[in-house]
Amino acid sequence: MRRRLAGVAVGLWALMAGPVTAEGGEWSAADGRLLPERPVPGSTVQVLTKVPVSVRFGERDFPSFEIDKGRWRVLVPLSALLKPGEYPLEVTADQETRATVPLTIAPRTFAVQRLRLPRDRAALEATASEEAAIGAALRTVSPVQLWQLPFRRPSGGRISSGFGLRRTYNSVWASGYYHRGLDFAAPTGAGVIAPAAGRVVLVGTTQRGFRLHGNTVVLDHGQGVTSIYIHLSRILVRQGETVKAGQPIAKVGSTGRASGPHLHWGIYTHAVAVDPGEWLAGRICCRVAANFGGRAGDAR
Numbered sequence: 001m002r003r004r005l006a007g008v009a010v011g012l013w014a015l016m017a018g019p020v021t022a023e024g025g026e027w028s029a030a031d032g033r034l035l036p037e038r039p040v041p042g043s044t045v046q047v048l049t050k051v052p053v054s055v056r057f058g059e060r061d062f063p064s065f066e067i068d069k070g071r072w073r074v075l076v077p078l079s080a081l082l083k084p085g086e087y088p089l090e091v092t093a094d095q096e097t098r099a100t101v102p103l104t105i106a107p108r109t110f111a112v113q114r115l116r117l118p119r120d121r122a123a124l125e126a127t128a129s130e131e132a133a134i135g136a137a138l139r140t141v142s143p144v145q146l147w148q149l150p151f152r153r154p155s156g157g158r159i160s161s162g163f164g165l166r167r168t169y170n171s172v173w174a175s176g177y178y179h180r181g182l183d184f185a186a187p188t189g190a191g192v193i194a195p196a197a198g199r200v201v202l203v204g205t206t207q208r209g210f211r212l213h214g215n216t217v218v219l220d221h222g223q224g225v226t227s228i229y230i231h232l233s234r235i236l237v238r239q240g241e242t243v244k245a246g247q248p249i250a251k252v253g254s255t256g257r258a259s260g261p262h263l264h265w266g267i268y269t270h271a272v273a274v275d276p277g278e279w280l281a282g283r284i285c286c287r288v289a290a291n292f293g294g295r296a297g298d299a300r
């Protein structure tokens, strides 16, 4: 029985997901799906399975969370710096059951922004404590999903800089840089709302050394999803507080390294900045890139 099902599973893998290796047998219990249909740099990929799994992509392992009875999901962030092409996703269901699923990342081009900054502004760098506090907040992984799609726009301002832009500062290529969010043009004092429910995991202020980001809020939305709000003039929430979608959390400002008042807003999945556009559109789901494993219940 076990051997026969394993054969079926491997056959389906080969048929539906290209070259695949599977070890250990009843992989069909996982009955996996890969979303979205056409991932690009900046996408959040979802691996949906019927059993708990972990997914290895690049050098990192990403956990699954149960999203419904018998349905599990892994969120895998794609950096805007990734080159298009085929990458292996190693899906592990238990010690013996694993498979390698090919993930095809489609090409995407990002504009290059050439910025001139006065010498003192260009030299403004984050303090070590600022970097550490923000890094820790963005790495938060809590088990309960507080967010719902689609995310709301956190600001009513127009989008002045898109996600993924590359930059030069005073004609010097900013290597490893991409714009890790969206900028909204809005006057100082304009409202900022929580785009989804969450918990405030960081409140940082210029007085406490947030030299580059200025006044900063980070929200944890659960299951590895966080969001950041920087350059704020005022902060209306406290660390540890839970917020509802639409709740005012801050006011737009130009604190830290900002050329004028605006809101910089980023969404992070497992500490990697991903395209907020997908979350605003509610498109981090839906059209399937690949099915893998067998039919539901094959191995039950």
Ligand SMILES: [Zn+2]
Binding pocket: 161, 179, 181, 182, 183, 263, 264, 265
């Ligand atoms: Zn920005």
